[in-house]
Amino acid sequence: MNTEPSSRPQLSGKLLGWLASGLCVVCLAVYAVNGPWFVKPIYQSESLIFVPLTILSKQIEQQGIGFASDREIDAHIQILESGLMRDSLIQRFSLTKAYGIDTKNPGGQSRLHRILAAHTKIRKTQFGSVSIRVDDTDPARAALMANAIVELGNLIKEDLLLANRKGALDYAQTLYDSKAADVANLEQRIDSVTGLPGGLEAATRNRAAKLQTIYGTELQELAGRKNHLEREQRSFETELPKAYVISSAIPDYEPVSPRRLLMVLAAAAIYLFLMAVIIIIMRDVRLISTKD
Structure with missing residues (x-):
């Protein structure tokens, strides 16, 4: 009768000792497994930019300091997430070697693109800016890549818009040349009518008057097309605003990964929870066997 009370504290003390030992082992094991010996740490760098207005007329209205609309911000983000961007980063930072992927193997190129896409996070913030985050095992390379995305985004955007801007300029030049040719032909017709020897007959005078009216209208149209051509020329020669x-x-x-302390705390919590469940089950089994 006297031994039963003393045996329970001894059993509880032994159990607590086992729990403490197991907890230490679990925490040390999780801490070691998530260390740099087994898992390469991931570092993160971030760049923040505001996307500028691209339309020249809007830039002039806002004295060159306008920020882009939501639609233009979304378009700029698409450029930053494009395949052109990833190809440029792969070439500049030799990522095939850094990530250990042979692009000559089937699917190697697409796998490299997927890994790079997973390492870059680009989003629009609530304040209208664009956040560019890059994860990498090398903290210096992560920062360089984040800044390179900003730089390459400006270059890719300029290259993409160059063809459209050149096309608009060529079209304006074509319209102007066509109207200039029409005006030159009209001037020749007027000269041929008004340059007839002798006095002009009534029909000829009416024809000359109509040609002069048409000539005035054509000159106005030519002046309008010249202004349009000059605007397109200035727009083409003006450097696009950068981010x-x-x-x-x-x-x-x-x-930023792995979060060793967080992993250790999570492992400790799971261990203690499982041990508590096991202890409760063992006590219930012991009570049932005692009653039997």
Whole structure:
């Protein structure tokens, strides 16, 4: 009768010892497994930009400091997430070697693009800016890539719009040349009518008057097309506005993954929960066996 009360504290103390030992082992194991010996740490760098207005007339209205609309911001983000961007990053930073992927193998190129897309996170913030985050095992490379995305985005956008801008200029030049030729032909017709020897007959005078009226209208049209051509010429010669960099990326040597402390705490919580369940089950089994 006297041994039963003393045996329970001894059993509880032994159990607590086992629990503490197991907890230490689990925490140390999780901490070690998530260390740099087994898992390469991931570092993150971020650039913040404002997308500028691309339309020249809007830039002039806002004195060259206008920010883009939501539609233009979304279009710029599409450029930053494009295959052209990923190809440029792969070439500039030799990512085939850095990620250990042979693009000559079937599916190697697409796999490299998927990995790079997973390492870059581009989103529009609630304040209208664009956040560019890059994850990499090298903190310096992560910062360089984030800044390179900003730079390459400006270059790709300029290249994409160059053909359209050149096409608009060529079309304006064609319209002007066509109207200039019409005006020159009309001038020749007027000269041929008014340059007849002797006095002009009534029919000829009426014809000359009509030609002069048409000539005035054509000159106005020619002047309008000339103004349009000059605007397109200025627009083509004007450099496209570049993204406003709010914050350039800098290397951050504090890894964002794996979060070793968080993993250890989660493992400890799971371990204690499982041990509590096991202890409850063992006590219930012991009570049932005692009653029997």
